[in-house]
Amino acid sequence: MSPASPPRVPVEERLFSLVLALLATESGLTKNEILSTVQGYRQRYNRSGDNSNLERQFERDKDDIRELGVPLETIESPGQAGNNQNLRYRIPRGDYELPADISFSPEETTLLNLAARVWREGSLSGESRRAILKLRSLGVTTDEPVLGYAPRVRVRDAAFEPLSTALEKNVIVRFGYLKPGETDARTRTVAPIALIQHQGRWLLHADDQDAGATRNFLLSRIVTPITTTNKRHAAFDATATGAALAELEKIWDERTATVEVEPGTDAAARLNKRRGTVQLPDGSLQLHYSDFEILADELASFGPEVLVTTPPELRAAVRDRLLRTAADHG
Amino acid sequence: MAERAQPLQAQDKLTFLLSLVPYLMDHDRVSVAEVATHFGMKPEQIREAVRLIGVSGIPGETSAYQHGDLFDISWDDFEENDQIVLTNRVAIEDAPRFSAREAAALIAGLQYLSALPEHADRAAIASLMAKLSRGASAAPSQVAVESTDSDATLALIKQSVASGVQLEFDYLNSRGEFERRRVDPLRIESLDADWYLRAWCHLREAVRTFRLDRISNPAITDRAISFGAEDVTLPETLFEGSADDLIVTIEVTPSAAPLLADYIPDGAVTTERDGLLRTSVRVSHYHGLKRLLASMPGVATVVEPPEARAAVAEWAAAGAARYE
Numbered sequence: 001m002s003p004a005s006p007p008r009v010p011v012e013e014r015l016f017s018l019v020l021a022l023l024a025t026e027s028g029l030t031k032n033e034i035l036s037t038v039q040g041y042r043q044r045y046n047r048s049g050d051n052s053n054l055e056r057q058f059e060r061d062k063d064d065i066r067e068l069g070v071p072l073e074t075i076e077s078p079g080q081a082g083n084n085q086n087l088r089y090r091i092p093r094g095d096y097e098l099p100a101d102i103s104f105s106p107e108e109t110t111l112l113n114l115a116a117r118v119w120r121e122g123s124l125s126g127e128s129r130r131a132i133l134k135l136r137s138l139g140v141t142t143d144e145p146v147l148g149y150a151p152r153v154r155v156r157d158a159a160f161e162p163l164s165t166a167l168e169k170n171v172i173v174r175f176g177y178l179k180p181g182e183t184d185a186r187t188r189t190v191a192p193i194a195l196i197q198h199q200g201r202w203l204l205h206a207d208d209q210d211a212g213a214t215r216n217f218l219l220s221r222i223v224t225p226i227t228t229t230n231k232r233h234a235a236f237d238a239t240a241t242g243a244a245l246a247e248l249e250k251i252w253d254e255r256t257a258t259v260e261v262e263p264g265t266d267a268a269a270r271l272n273k274r275r276g277t278v279q280l281p282d283g284s285l286q287l288h289y290s291d292f293e294i295l296a297d298e299l300a301s302f303g304p305e306v307l308v309t310t311p312p313e314l315r316a317a318v319r320d321r322l323l324r325t326a327a328d329h330g
Numbered sequence: 331m332a333e334r335a336q337p338l339q340a341q342d343k344l345t346f347l348l349s350l351v352p353y354l355m356d357h358d359r360v361s362v363a364e365v366a367t368h369f370g371m372k373p374e375q376i377r378e379a380v381r382l383i384g385v386s387g388i389p390g391e392t393s394a395y396q397h398g399d400l401f402d403i404s405w406d407d408f409e410e411n412d413q414i415v416l417t418n419r420v421a422i423e424d425a426p427r428f429s430a431r432e433a434a435a436l437i438a439g440l441q442y443l444s445a446l447p448e449h450a451d452r453a454a455i456a457s458l459m460a461k462l463s464r465g466a467s468a469a470p471s472q473v474a475v476e477s478t479d480s481d482a483t484l485a486l487i488k489q490s491v492a493s494g495v496q497l498e499f500d501y502l503n504s505r506g507e508f509e510r511r512r513v514d515p516l517r518i519e520s521l522d523a524d525w526y527l528r529a530w531c532h533l534r535e536a537v538r539t540f541r542l543d544r545i546s547n548p549a550i551t552d553r554a555i556s557f558g559a560e561d562v563t564l565p566e567t568l569f570e571g572s573a574d575d576l577i578v579t580i581e582v583t584p585s586a587a588p589l590l591a592d593y594i595p596d597g598a599v600t601t602e603r604d605g606l607l608r609t610s611v612r613v614s615h616y617h618g619l620k621r622l623l624a625s626m627p628g629v630a631t632v633v634e635p636p637e638a639r640a641a642v643a644e645w646a647a648a649g650a651a652r653y654e
Contacts, residue, residue, distance in 0.1 A: 012343035013382055019348065020421040024388040037389040050626035068345055069429025069467040097424040102465045111448060115439030120372050124435045124473070130345040136369050137425040139356050145448070147491040148517040148559050153442055153475070156588050167472045168431060178585075197442070197475040200518035200523030223585055232552065238469035245474045266544070266621075269502045273543035275478055279623035301625035303649035319653040325646035328631045329623075329639045 006110065014040025015061060019070060023096060028075050028088025031058065062089075068130065071095040075298070076292045098134075109135060110142045114149055122155040123164055155201055156217035162226035167192045172209065172231040176224035177217055180293040185223045190215070191233040195242035199290055205244040207233075216248070252276075252290040257314050259299065260284045260307040267305035283303075284309060296321060343379075345426075347370075350379055351401075352425045354416045362412045373412075378413055384420065387420050425503040433470035444477040445483040445525070458636035486548050487515045487527060494555050496532070500547040501540055511540070514555040516562055526566045528564055537562060573642045576613055579633040581606045593622070599612065608633065 017090040021029065026155050035041045036055050044054055066072055068302035070091060077086040104112065113126035154160075156215055161177065166173045173192060176185035190206035193214065197203070202219040258280065261268040271277060276288040291294040296314060308315040346369070354360070362380075366373045380403060394440075402418035426437075437459050440449075449455050463470055483499075490497040498512045511563055513529035516537070520526065525542040539637030582590060584607055593611035594600075600609040613619045616638055623642045632639045 010382075011340040012347065013386065014346045015345045016386055017341065017388075019344070020386060021388050023422040028536070035522065037393040039386070039395065041391075044630045064341055065344075067429065067431075068341055069427055069432060071427075071467050077470070093423070096333070096426060097425050098465050099425070099557055099578055102461055104458075104461070107448075108461075111440065111443075111455075112436055112462075113442060114448075115436045118439040118442050119435055123431075124438075126339075126342070127429070127431045127435040128439065131340060131428050131436050133345050133349045133369065134426055134432070135427055139353055139368070141368070147488045147515065149440075149443075149446070150519040151443060152519070153439075154522055156591065164472075194471065195473050197438075197522075199476065200373065220585070220588075222418065236471075238471040241471045241474050248476070263504075264506075266502060266506060267544060270543045272540075296626070297625045300627060300646075300649065301621045303620065303624055303645040304652055306649075307652045315653065319650055322624065322646045324627045324649035325624050326643050326650060329643035329646065 008041040009043060014038075015065060019065060019091065020060060022072060022075070022089055022091040023093060023196055024186045025090050028050060028090035029088060030077075030088055031055065034058065034089065044136065049317055104135065104138060106142050109140045110145060113142065114151065115148075118151045120151050121153055123161055124155060129230075153197065155202070157203070157222070159219045159222045159226055160202060161194060162228060163192055163204055163276075166226070167195065170232050170235050172229045174227040175222045178223045179223050180221070187224075187227075188217070190213075190217070191236075191260045195219075195234050195245055196241070196245055196248065198245070199252070199294070201291070201294065203248075205241070207236075214244070216244070235328055248290055252288050254324075255289050255292075255301075257287050257311060258284050258297065259287060259307060261302075265305040267301075267302035271302075271306070292317070293312055301324070333530075341423050347373075348422070348426050349377055350376075351419070351422045352417075354383075354414055355419060357414075359413055359415050359432060362414065365414065365540075371389055377408075380408065384408075395578055408480060413447070415454045428462065428470075429464045430468040430470045432471070433466035433521060437462055438471055438473040438475045441475040441477050441497070445479065445481040445484060447480060447488050450480050450485075481525070481542065481550075483542055484518065484525070484549050487518065487590075488551065490550050490555075491515050491558075493550070494558075495550045496553045497529075497548060498551050501546045502544045502546075510536075512551065512553070513538070513540075516557070516559045517564060530555075532556075537564065576615065576619075577610050577639070578613060578619060578635070578638045579608065579610050580623075580630055581608050581633055582630040583607075586626055589626065590630065596597045617640035624649070 018034070021034065021038045035058060036045045036047070037052055041058065045051060062072055072089060072091055074087045074089055078087055079174050113132060114130045119125045119128045129217065142164060150235060174189045176189055177188045178185040189209040191209065192204055194204045194205045195202060196205055204217045204219060206215060206217065208215045259271065261271055271285050271287065272279070274287060278286045280286055287295070292314065296317040299308060299318050303322070350519065352370070355363070362373050369376070379401060383401050384403045384405070385400065387395055390396050390399030398418070399420060401416065401420060404415040407413040407415050421457055434588045435530045440455060440459060443449060444455070451567045460593055487497060492585070496512050497515055498510060500508055501511045502508050512532040515527055515529045517528045518525065519528060527542060527545070529538060529540065531538040577595070580590070583605070587607050590611055593614040594615065598610045600607055612646050619632070619638060624646050632642055
């Protein structure tokens with residue numbers, strides 16, 4: 001290394017210095033002011049030459065900081081509208097700081113710690129880890145609950161991470177989707193609205209660009225890698241996720257099946273404990289479901305312990321599944 | 331805290347720095363050890379962050395990072411006593427907001443935990459979620475998990491631990507046998523939609539895992555527990571292999587392979603042929619295997635041994651025969 005090489009400043013020091021500098025300025029700093037004065041940039045700033053590498057670094061840093069929820073904003077210099085070189089950057093304190101009236105009790109903090117532990121893999125584990133760091137900055141101490149919990153939701157569908165990124169960036173995606181009963185996957189072009197876990201399965205709720213309506217896609221039936229386009233869409237209303245979940249609940253509530261179960265079997269124990277199960281006067285069980293194919297798979301696993309009575313399509317589907325399994329193993 | 335301290339990425343380190351400063355502002359003097367415990371990190375990670383904060387600041391009017399434009403700490407206290415005393419601060423005045431995705435992860439986590447007795451007060455949970463939304467930099471909306479009703483068995487298990495008495499219940503094992511079990515509850519675990527109790531079983535005199543939906547007629551006893559969670563080291567994995575386990579070769583379509591991930595033992599060899607994956611799964615007996623395979627019609631098939639194939643075929647045929 002030549003003696004003129006600037007000392008290396010760690011990434012977190014550069015990012016931290018950038019946040020501090022932008023929080024401290026009311027009127028904002030121009031890109032040039034940032035690159036020439038802020039710790040981590042200034043060491044590499046060339047006063048008389050080309051700074052395009054450093055500018056690209058700044059662009060990436062801005063993205064990284066915004067991803068953490070830091071509201072980095074740009075304002076135009078007075079009388080210089082449209083001049084990119086004179087855009088000014090700042091972090092407005094009111095949008096950066098947690099509102100002063102928000103506090104969390106020890107009980108709430110315990111619950112939030114537990115909620116964060118649900119996510120132990122994928123990008124959601126990083127999000128929860130950072131949320132908990134911020135929560136701890138408030139200094140609330142907690143006791144471990146008397147009964148220990150180790151909750152875990154898995155995010156093992158390969159489509160989850162790319163969809164999660166697309167959701168954040170409001171971009172249109174394409175993927176091959178295999179509907180049950182069809183042999184070939186069909187390409188869908190959608191604007192993702194939310195990722196929802198319902199009945200233990202992850203679904204993508206999205207605006208289907210070809211159908212011109214919202215649809216739910218089971219992640220496990222996405223059979224190709226996700227293609228992210230560079231087409232952006234307008235952000236969806238914050239209530240869209242809640243509405244989609246409510247719609248799923250409505251479907252689940254409306255769809256019922258009746259089954260007979262052999263007393264004392266695994267099927268009797270588990271189906272009785274299933275959410276929403278009602279025991280009918282004749283002893284059979286009424287079950288709620290949202291996805292026909294998933295219920296058929298689940299009921300088939302019980303073999304002779306379950307007999308489907310209604311609806312007839314479910315009866316046929318379970319019977320066909322069992323015949324198929326028997327034939328494949330014959 | 332129970333979780334292990336992990337090495338941090340740059341974004342995590344930045345988040346930690348932005349979180350540590352307000353914490354230090356609220357504590358006139360605090361030891362490195364106390365901060366490490368509070369944030370669930372190693373003492374050296376705390377020292378590294380404090381050293382960085384101590385020399386950081388804003389360019390200031392002179393653009394030269396003058397003394398008054400920097401954070402400062404009492405370096406003697408820090409170097410000699412491992413104590414942190416912030417003596418000058420700049421720019422930061424309060425804790426940062428959550429990002430929309432961070433708040434969404436916590437809200438979805440809370441939704442998932444709605445079966446817990448701690449969630450019985452639904453109004454309090456709703457207000458907690460509203461606070462997270464309000465404390466986020468943008469509306470957190472992109473992830474959601476279905477809520478469930480409070481689980482009565484969970485409430486009883488919690489009561490048993492809180493009062494230090496054994497719990498008993500009828501348990502149907504996966505071989506289809508009912509037994510009355512008496513246990514010392516140790517921990518509640520879950521995997522997606524399935525919930526489990528890990529407990530010291532007085533019948534087996536060993537730690538056992540019980541599926542909550544196979545437990546019936548639970549009751550609190552008046553016998554004191556023999557073991558608490560602090561007395562027993564629970565293995566990390568919910569399902570442990572045993573020497574008596576059977577190894578079965580199966581063929582599965584690649585898209586369905588993740589459904590079998592929990593059954594594939596470490597070191598299993600997976601090969602691909604004609605678009606199908608061939609691998610091995612570990613099962614404790616064929617009673618579990620036949621149920622698993624019957625839930626994956628057309629996508630997974632047992633190759634060998636023949637007895638395993640026969641067990642699956644008989645199970646499915648007996649099921650189909652009920653529709654004759």
